[in-house]
Amino acid sequence: MTQLAPNKYDYLCREVRARTGLVLGPDKAYLVESRLGPLARRSGFAAIEPLVDAMMRGDRAIHTEVCEALATHETFFFRDKTPFDLFRQVIAPALLAARAGRALKIWCAAASSGQEPYSLAMLLDEAGGPAADILATDMSAAVLEKAKAGLYSQFEVQRGLSIQRLIRHFDQAGEAWRIKAHLRQAVRFEQSNLLDDFARLAPMDVIFCRNVLIYFDVETKSKILDRLAAALAPDGYLLLGAAETVIGLSDALRPVEGHRGLYAQAPAGNRAAA
């Protein structure tokens, strides 16, 4: 399918993997086609091949844009619902009591265009506003800009949001809807990649890292999970996507019984000796 010569496709896969951790197997030619075609046109290239040639010549700006275009930014408000129910019913009550008034430190890793951190900000607001410091990171500057603006299309605000939440938490802005200022201010957005060092963020009380590990190879998943565990408070919680797990990948984390997708620090004795 792809118009790329095999050696250039291999180069593209290697570079994207080194830079972002994303694994593009030979079966991902359709993805490369559909994501890079529009980027090539936008950047003034006749096709994908000259775009990859520009990468190979060392054009850093093109390199970054290619990596961002190949990442999947699909998200919506209250995606999968269960993690947000867990946050409201299990995580927030336990940690708020333990923190005795200190603001909860929450990190949404690979937060894309902001629907996940803003969903948490809405939940906290609805609970009467317990103090929380929500950090949202993503590797893509473009989606972070959108997230910071807090401006969503009519289509986006109708996926996962009840009408009551829409009218409570958003203002109409022409054809679009903007999340209210106090909720935008409740979330800090920073550009950061899961392959980067994030030890400086520790200790986090809650980490949401959903539907991103699925794109990585086993070794990368394993390393990221160990580093997420290191960034997590001793009694903190990690939430993964429905198709993701720590089992067989990290000794530092254990599933929380009875709560699918929820993980906590493993007891020290369970961990393999360093």
Add this chain to the structure above:
Amino acid sequence: MKTCLVVDDSRVIRKVARKIVEDMGFGCEEACDGQEALTACRKAMPEAILLDWNMPVMNGLDFLVRLRQEPGGRKPVVLFCTTENDMAHITQALRAGADEYVMKPFDGEIIESKFAEAGLV
């Protein structure tokens, strides 16, 4: 089987909506204005109503107010489904007893999401 009544004066919209609700496992009835919808509800109250606003004979809002006064008329979950997409219309619809609000244009994902929000699926 749960039933959804699709109320819209556009035959095309009714056809699209029917396909979506049937794919979600609902039976589908159709009405092309509020008066027809009221007649249908008096015969059998559906579980869900997908309701357009601007229609000839009786509009969606007038229908909703009348429905809620009917015996058993508080039972159906009513989702407005309209091009009236401003805050004033939305709040007016909710005050009149609507449960959810779909802004046109819609697709299957939006209807499914809104049915879930309204506790129908």
